[in-house]
Amino acid sequence: MKYLDEYRDPVLARRLLDELRQTATRPWRIMEVCGGQTHTLVRQGIDELLPAGMRMIHGPGCPVCVTPLETLDRAMAVAARPGVILTSFGDMLRVPGTDTDLLSLRARGADVRVVYAPMDAVRLAAEHPDREVVFLAVGFETTAPANATAVLHAAGLGLTNFSMLVSHVLVPPAMTALLDDPDCEVQAFLAAGHVCAVMGWREYEPIAARYRVPIVVTGFEPLDLLEGILMAVRQLESGRCEVENQYVRAVRRYGNTKAQDAVREVFQVTDRAWRGIGALPDSGLELAPRYRRFDAARRFDVAGLCPVEDPECIAGAVLTGARLPTDCSAYGTRCTPRHPLGAPMVSSEGTCAAFHAAGRTPARRTA
């Protein structure tokens, strides 16, 4: 299959692994930023085939995992209102809020619908002028352009019954926050290919230079990951700290400038709380003042909801790469995909869920 089989070739994979074993002389610590990359690593068992002592640190790059609790609680409060159709990407439906989740709300009568693109929500609003249609707009830079386009389209149609709960987050501030943490073990990054397809990699160059850390823009197929890891190790072994692009078939240095223009038109940078990490300055996007009429949080007056914390869950440390899911006393016992305590166990991209699906147990830890 064009563009798929080529990146899943077992012979090439073994060749890359052999080359990696020959290249690595130290137990390097590399963080893959994106949850999609974590999923491939764990589902393919790649991290267990790495040279002895070398470890992948699974980063905070799962948009479901880092969506703050107040956003979820707001979404549920809005969904419970009569006359509302709450739309969301599928993964968000099982994420636990303070009291419930969207799947359970749907079972109790709320009109919660899975959509595959934000434009679907705009279409719903146009088809149901008597209903309020709200889209839960979460994710990294990857999903921001489509969400911005949906707002522009809704504005063009003059829709007054469409709004968004916006909780976008940006990758570079999270990376610098990690690198500023004295406990940070990360020696190189695999940057998220789809984020860079939109944004390019120019904003990563100052990070690589300032923190002297190699950054490799990497794709999501098994061979992408293996090649990205190999490129990062080569940099580490030779003492280089540059931004390199493994994902050449999808990413250019300047990214997708039209997509960036749409994001700049509709959104503005703001401080954002990351679930499990805390507030990071200038790490999120919110609707710009000229599009604030589409802000569901204002329209439905849902703010100031206080999360309840679970002291046993170490989601934050997992998200920052400081701890493994298997380090958590709740992992696999109180916290499972059936009853997740924290968001990394909810999302199919979440590190805890990926570990659980792969049958990882504390006894099998390699770290």
Added chain:
Amino acid sequence: MTIQCPTPHHDDEVVLLGHGAGGRLTAELLDRLILPALDGGPGPMEDAALLPGYRELVISTDSFVVSPLFFPGGDIGSLAVHGTVNDLAMRGAWPLALSVSLIVEEGLPLAELRAVLSSLGKAAQDAGVPVVTGDTKVVGRGAADRLFINTTGIGQRHGSLHPSAALARPGDAVLLSGPVGLHGTTVLSTREGLGFEGDIASDTRPLHRLVGTLAPLGADVHVLRDPTRGGLAAALNEIARDSSVAVEIEESAVPVPGAVASACDLLGLDPLVVANEGCLVAFVSADAAEGALRAMRSVAEGAGAVRIGEVLPDGPAGRVTLRTLVGARRIVEMPLGEQLPRIC
């Protein structure tokens, strides 16, 4: 950085869609609520039950609630026949008779009902099974989603072909009769207008003739299962659990059509968990594996039959593992409930 994590409060008081998805939630509903209420004793969960007092007769019932009613490769009418015929076939049985029960929502165009029933009648005729009884109910608008169909089938077993989910043995070969993921991907794509439906079609078809080719192998055929809801992952986990064995399959050996792989990649779904309606998994003695493959390939339904794995000589009972493309191993879990498309 501070570390914060909330405690979710789970709603266990109402039925969720996931309870009907064929995964762990379905098993929980069966174990905790349905079976205790019906005096359901312990034992394997089979596709069809032996009719008490009649050693060679099996019975199976199934309800069909698919949306949309029509999809590339089939419709709810043909599916209602194939689903029950196949459940009988997985116990080594030839279908003798079907009942058909319709629950129709007020307002359904008669033309659509006619088209569904015409398809159902043709599917039954093609399968060689008569529809001998039935029932029709009409409910008010909003009380059902257009049309629900229940079919119940009685079947007679082939001579010494007595497969059961509890009969997998260490050393067995695991065979798959054809590609996976077609039905679930087609229905999802058609329902949501995702655009893949031009490239794929449901694999819905009757499998009793395919099972008939295995009849000469008799007792060497230990388990037959059609991996419908929950896909191959659920089927293998159920067999591993009911037989108390460890199963291992080879990722590169599992046939996933290109369009299915593309759709699943785009949506973040796992082809191993997507529903099928026209393939089966067979656990057969290692010595009989080549003969079984030849037999299956002798009919169109099994033309793509392949060996995908084995029952391990030892290993944790109930565990299913997959050897990945890069040579590592991972556990294939029983799916939880609904598959939810990933965000990006």
